[in-house]
Amino acid sequence: MTEIEQARAWSPRVISKFETLIRSGDDQALYRVNPLAFARDRAIAEPEAIDLFLHAARCGLFDMSWDVLCPQSGMVLESFGALRTLQTHYVCGLCDVSGDTDLDDFIEVSFSVVSPHLRRLPFNEPQTLSVENFHWKLRFGNDGRLPGQDVRFLDVLRGFVRGMTFLPPGTTTMLRADLDPGSLSGVNVQTQAAFAVPISGDPVLAPTLLKINYDGKRFLPALPAVPPGPVVIEVANTGPDRGALLLINWPPELVALTTKPALDFDPYVSGGALLARQTFRQLFRSERVDEKEGLGIRQVTFLFTDLKGSTAMYERLGDLNAYALVREHFALLNAAVHQHSGAVVKTIGDAVMAVFSRPSDAISAALHIFEEIDRFNGDNVRPGIVLKMGAHCGPSIAVTLNDNLDYFGQTVNVAARVQSLAEAGQVCISEALYSAPGVSDLLAGRGVVAFDAPLRGVEGDATVYRIMRG
Structure with missing residues (x-):
């Protein structure tokens, strides 16, 4: 706790x-x-809560895991x-769906106490859990x-459940249900x-016997369908490990759905959001x-900045003095980006x-950076720093390049091109970014000039917005 407390200046309490x-x-x-739930319940700023758990994970107090959630059931499919x-790529046997998720879709970063000397959590030893806790608390x-x-x-799901059990290896387990x-x-x-078998035909009064073989990888039911009414299910586990079985009786209206809708979730720290945090990149x-x-x-969203007139600055100040000024400008940009929940990639x-x-x-x-540049230039007698910036948002791919977490794709290229259209002391943004949620509110009252320009990879001219200072 002392190590975490000394890691940075935290808000009171x-x-x-x-x-x-x-x-x-x-x-x-x-x-x-969920750090965002922790922040919400305790009136803490979300960025500070995320950083708190990142520092806790870095010093070994908590474990950080990347959990793949099923969009339709919320089950933690893998950690x-x-x-x-x-x-x-995810597969959910409960929903009978599979697909690909992006880092910012249904990949939640969560934190669990890891040290048994601090708190011994039964969830860290799944073999000790009851069958109920194994299903409802560990996996969902x-x-x-x-x-x-x-x-x-x-x-809703609990109302459809007809039984749950562990399946010890080398044994046959029996369940009864209506x-x-x-x-x-x-x-x-x-x-x-x-597995899934239809429940169809006329109801019966005598129990139907449904035998199922489980080999550790697949369930193989012996009947193609069963009638409504009582059923006795015998599951033989011929595999080497303990299995588990959750039985669900889906009603016809849900069976008829060809596409299952995604659930609504409380906000959580997505994998994509974590990669864009400076603290994560520094600590891990x-x-x-x-x-x-x-x-x-x-x-x-990518933001590119460029130092205007740097060649002339090196000639005027000399390499040593110019390099010192450039380093100060890097430090200023790092602080501003971090303050607004971003990260400097390179x-x-x-x-x-x-x-x-x-x-x-x-x-x-970007707006904060301009304010900091003005303050910096006002506090120094040396020639001032002049920046131009550009930004664009869209899909991308996270990659590792030169031992550094980086990004690849057309969105990066367009962002760099938009930056090249800015003039000294200006920021240009793409139409996609201008129309993104919350952006127009931030730009209210500022001079914004739209113009058309060619962007590499974009057919025809694209609309770009130049944000004026002041």
Whole structure:
């Protein structure tokens, strides 16, 4: 706790609230902690809460995991302890869906107490959990709600459940249930192995015997369908490991859905948002994206800056003095970007490439940078710094280049091109960024001039907006 407290200047009582969570929170509260929920419940700024848990993970107090969520059920399908092992292709046996998710879609970064000397969490030892806690508390999040409603998906799902059990290896497990028309499905929530058989025909009074073989990878039911009414299910686990089975009786109206809607979730720290945070990049420099393939991001904003007249400045001041001025300008940009929840990806000569998860943060940072440049120039007798900036938002791919987390794709290229259109002391932004949520509010009252310009990779001329100072 002392190490965390000394890591940076925290707001009053932040450390105290954090310590209270560790000392007094129940087991569930300390497992897969959502920093944004922690911030909301304790009146703490979200960026500060995220940084708090990042520092806690860096010093070994908490574990940080990248959790892949099923969009339709909220089940935690897989958890990865490192970015390089993260896979964005998901399979959910419960929903019978699969697909690819981007880093900012249904990949949640959460934090769990890791040290058994501090708090021994039963969730860190799944083999000790009851069958109920193994399913409902270990594998599911609590906040997934039906679209547009305040109804938790788990509350709906529980009404369809007809049984749950562990499947010890080398044994046959029996379950009894009463089935309504629709479909009977079963899933091992740990491996996503699943089966489904229709429930159709005339109701019966005598129990139907349904035998299922589970080999550790697949469930193989012996019947193609079962009638409504009582059923006895015998599951033989011929695999080497303990399995689990969650039985669901889906009603006909849900079986008939060809596309299952995505749930509504409370805000959480997405993988894409974390990559765009300066604190993460500073504390976890060893994190890498798999070199063979990048990780998709649906929406990210890039801000490019360039030092105007740097060649003349080097000639006028000499290399040593000019380099010192450039370093001060880098420090100023780093601080402004960090303050607005962004990260500096790299420097390219005298230029900076920064990234932001939210478009409005990039605009706030750009406006703040101009204010800081004016203040800096006013405080120094040396020749002033003159910047020009450009920004654009869109999809991208997170990659590892030269041992650094970087980005690749057309959005990066367009952002650099937009920056080249800016004149000294100006920032230019693309139409996509100008129309992004929250941006127009930030620019209200400022002079904004639209003009058309060719952008590489964009057919025809594109509309670019020049934001005037003042």
